[in-house]
Amino acid sequence: MNFTKEQEQAVRLRDCDILVSAGAGAGKTRVLVSRMAEMILDEEHPLSVNDFLVMTFTNAAAEEMRERITAELDLRLEKEPQNRRLRRQVRLMKHADISTVHSFCNRLIRTHFNEAGIDPSFRIGEEGELFLLRQKAMEDVLEEAYESGRESFRRFVEAYAPGKNDRMIENLIEEMYRFSRGFPDRDQWLIAVREEERLLESPETVTKSRAFLTLSARVRGVLEALLAEVEAGLDLFCGAPESERFDALLTEDAEKIQALLEEEDFDALCEAFAGLKLANLPRANKKEKEWPYLEEAQALHKTVREELQQIRQDYFLYDLRELCRENRELSGCFEELITLSGRYEELYFQSKKDRNVYDFDDLEHIALSLLVESYGEDGQPTPSAVAKELSEKYKAVFVDEYQDTNLVQETILNTICREGNNNLFVVGDVKQSIYRFRQARPDLFLSRYDRYHKTEEAAAGGLPTESQENPAAGQPAGVRVELRDNFRSVPGVLGLCNLVFSRLMDRQFGGVDYTEDIALRPGKGGPMEQEKEESEMLLLIEDAEKDNLAMEVHSVEAETAMIARRIRGLLEEGYGYGDMVILLRSDAGRAEVMAEFLTAAGIPAVCESRTGYFQTREVQLVLNYLAIVDNVYQDIPMASVLLSSIGGLTEEELARLRVLTSAPTRQEYAFFDLIEIYLAEGKDEGLREKLDRFVEQLLYFRRKKKEMPL
Structure with a gap:
């Protein structure tokens, strides 16, 4: 089995924690499988399958790894059929601890249910069931608060729910609850949050707050990107005799952006933005109209004006002292939100416990409570007896897709892989982190990446014991291995x-x-064939001025039409249909539509449908029609039916229905209201006929609904 130098290091290195940064197609699964197999087959210090804990991101990945490791051991067993130990390891693979983090937590809780105070017959609730429990908990929280008559709650409602319902404060409570669940210790998190709020209440301290530093970095990032864009424009299309006035205009833009970047004081920056004036676009004269880059230069200056105006509106309309005064006034509201979200968490969890039903976040937090004895003032966890038992049991811990780990999962890992164990092996690629909306923290990956030594440094100076960035911190550092070779793509x-x-x-x-x-x-050994042609990128640019719905219904068809044109071009160059494939990030709702469009355009196309019976387009159309027969104010089913053969509208007509309605507040109307308005006021006779026919049929079925069930 041939490995690259870096793969070899990842497989063979021992006695240190290891982070493998593996790009796409770099063979990370092969490295994981080979490392585990090598450790089992090691003649001097062999490990048993029972000594491993392997955490993957999906059940499918866990099963694939189990199968591949078993296949690797089977292959060795064929060469050594008399090896009893190896035969036993193959049998043990069926029960190896290779699973997702949630499956690991599930096993841990059921094993230690008594310490956790949990009935071991619990199950994971369905989303609909959990939604109802959340809804009931929210109702109870708000009912309690209203009955309490708390002044802080009254002010909170006045500030955040001025309308006729509590939807906004419900959303705030839910958001606070979900965000807090991403932290191992809610109390420690609240201490940090309250300190942050305290910093925001005074002009003397606000600039030290995380919010201010984040805001400053964001504004600086936008300004730097804008400056780079202007400078690139000057380099690219200025300097011609006919561009003299636009050269001066863009140069002035660049100078003003640079001046903003040089302002370090917030008040001074506010004043700079308040007094910022950019010249208007000059009217192009005859000579300038012949300049090929006129439109690009005009668009660039317009972008600068709009971006700077947006920054001013978003961040610099108010004086810093005024903002701090408002923060002080709202501090009571923030404390009330903390109280409400804490009570919501308490009631929601109790309702789940009463029914012996939990969600995946609960699995992590209950498991964490089993593994952590307490938290120090610095927030560091003290491992429990259960954690110490597991750290003795597992001689090697593997984590796949480490870039998508959250803080709770990281704490679980740290309690099992105690300092000095040197048995942690994590694999990931921060470039592929896509789960931040689920509280994933790619910065955990980056922290280890920065702290760990490169393999070359480890080889030159022995295995590292302290941080690269801050040796005085005394944090154990491991080794990082970079897998950059891609064996998947040309x-x-x-x-x-x-x-x-x-x-x-x-x-x-x-x-x-x-x-x-x-x-x-x-990578050597990958698809290295020399391509006669370079890769090309085709860009489909949507019209930002169009109605959002029109853009949505057009996008797949427009993209497929562009692909169809390219396919015909390739056919003319001598390629066959069998030489081509269309790869999608996800085929959900797109593959079948594209295949139908291509077939209608005379291009044979087939896709492997994974859609169940009730998800097919035809059945969905019937279900959508039944939905609007039941309730005509369901906009999504209504749009679907209008665009089908039942409604007969084109995408342009549907967009026109929205855009051309004379009612000034048309965005507040449902589609059925818009249809009635258009029937009374619309100018397009053909569209009115379609809508009249559609409404007549729809009302007929609504009358029939009273005579027979849907």
Whole structure:
């Protein structure tokens, strides 16, 4: 089995924690499987399958890893059929601790149900069931608060629910609850949050707050990007005799942006934005109209004006002292929100416990309560007896997709892999982190990445024992291994990816600087065929002025039409249909539509449908029609039916229905209201006939609904 140098290091290194930064197609699963197999087969210090804990992100990944490790051991067993120990390890693989984090937590809770105070026959609730429990808990929380007559609650409602319902404060409570669940210790988190709020209440301390620093970094990032865009424009299309006035205009734009970047004091920056004036676009004269880059220069100046105006409106309309005064006045509201979200968490959890039903977040937090004895003032956990037992049991801990780990999962890991165990092996790629909306913390990956030594440094100076960045901190540091070789794609594809992301991704946007050190490179033994043609990128630019619905219904068809044109071009170049494939990030709701469109355009196309019977387009159409027969004010089913053969409207007509209605507040109307308005006021006779026919049929079925069930 041939490994690259880096893969070999990831498989063979021992006696240290290891982070493997593995780009797409770099063979990370092969490395994980091979490392585990090597540790089992090690002649000097062999480990048993029972000594491993392997955490993956999905059940499918866990099953694949189990199968591949078993296959690896089976292969060795064929060469050593008399090896009893190896045969036993193969049998043990069926019960190996290879699972998702949630499955691990599930097993842990059922094993230690008595310590957790949980009935071991619990189950994971269905989303609909949990939604009803959340709804009931929210109703109870607000009912309690209203009955209490608390002044703080009254002010909270006045500030955040001025309308006729409590929807906004319900959303705030739910959001606070969900966010707090991403932290191992809610009390420690609240201490930090309250300190942050305290900093926001005074002009002397506000600039030290995380919110202010984040805001400052965001504004600076936008200004720097804008400056780079203007400078690139000056380099690219200015300097011609006919561009003299636009050269001066864009140069002035760049100077004003640079002046804003040089302001370090917030008040001074507010004044600078307040007094900021950019010249209007000059009317192009005859000579300038012949300049090929006139539209680009005009658009760039317009972008600068709009971006700076947006920054001013978003961040610099108010004086810093006024903002701090408002924060002081709202501090009581914030404390009330903390109280409400805490009570909501308490009632929601109790209702789940009463029914012996939990969600996946509960599994993590209950497992964490079993593994942590207490938290120190610095927030560091003290492992419990259960955690110490597990740290003795597991001689090697593997974590896949580490970039999508959250703080609770990280704490679970840290209690099992105690300091000095040197048995943690994590694999991930911060560039592929896509679960931040689920509280994933790619910064945990980056922290280890920055702290750990490169393999070359480890080889030169022995295994590291302290941080690269801050040796005085005394934190144990491990070794990081970079797997950059891609064995999945051809050089042209990799080159295009590197080109795009080297310009898009940096530490602030994407979590990492996309430098040569982490760029993808073709791996030897991969698809290295030299391409006669380079990769090309086709861009479909939507009209931002169009109605959102019109854009949505057009997008798939427009994209497929562009693909169809490219396919015909390739056919003319001598390629066959069998030489082509259309790859989608997800085929949900798109693959079948594209296949139908291509077939209608005379291009044979087939897709592997994973859609169940009730998810097919035809059945969904009937269900949507039944939905509007029951209730004509359901906009999504209504739009679906109007665009089908039943309604007969084109996408343009549906958009016209929305846009051309004379009612000034048309956005507040449902589609059925808009239909009635258009029937009374619309100018397009053909569209009115379609709508009249559609409404007549719909009302007929609504009358029939009273005579027979839906």
